[in-house]
Amino acid sequence: MSDLFPKKGHDHDRCVHSALAQAEKVCDSENARFTDMRRKVFTLIWQSHKAVTAYELLDALTAEGQRVQPPTVYRALEFLTELGLVHRIESLNAYFGCDRPDCEHLGQYFICTDCGRVAEAVNEDMSNAVRKAARSVGFTIQATTVEIKGLCHDCATH
Template sequence: MPSPAPDPETLGFSRHDHAHCVAEALAAAESHCAATGLRFTTVRRRALEILLEEHKAMGAYEVLERLQREGLGAQPPAAYRALDFLVANGFAHRIERLNAFIACAHPGADHVPAFLICRDCNRVAESLSLPSALVVEATAGSSGFKIERILVEALGLCGPCQQKADS
């Protein structure tokens, strides 16, 4: 992790109304759970809230640390369970490359998540990838493979880190 802590307000490589998006995403998750009978428990809710607030890719142990401070689960499984729940239900994504988790930027969109990951500062931006555009699907079909989830991760340098490298 070479670079300094990023400004949460400029994460995802672009500015936006962060306080608003946190509240909205949380409310969306809440109502989605209510509608489908999922149990949006305290730990799960708080875990999502943490991911939304930080608005960056966070390791499970990083989330765990925050939960511990509030007396919500003291051991790794507590964090992994909450995060797994969020991922399984589309409220968050797992960034395999970073062994980290990030709140979904397009909740409810039923999308193929695609991430731009800066190899210098580790910041992550979520993009959208069209499933139909992927040749993978054709290959899968012809080989009898049944795709359940696709993840796309692009590694490179974000704008700011490119400039830093030039200077």
């Protein structure tokens, strides 16, 4: 069984750090500004293994001493999702960092209803099945939402 959810003991700080580096690269190549606010929001999202809501981000920023209003957070989220740096989990009204912002993909999300962790998968079987189904009914895909809720392996077995 492959690892999807992070294993115990993985170095999360390092993941966040490398995600930041990658985000900077993406912004650079898009001539988009990775401002302080955007960086803060991005970092907060990446620091969590769970999907984070806009108002949780708002609270976290406030706790950091910023006095921030909803539009500020939503704008940062809009920016980050448009660049593909962050994905919105529709069934949670929450946001999650994207592992592979540099490549086009139809991502899929596994969401554990017990521990709350989220994992992104980029599974070609699923993507291809979606593309094929769309083709067979003459549907032109613009965006896909594939969210799978249930129990991660840890929660199912412990």
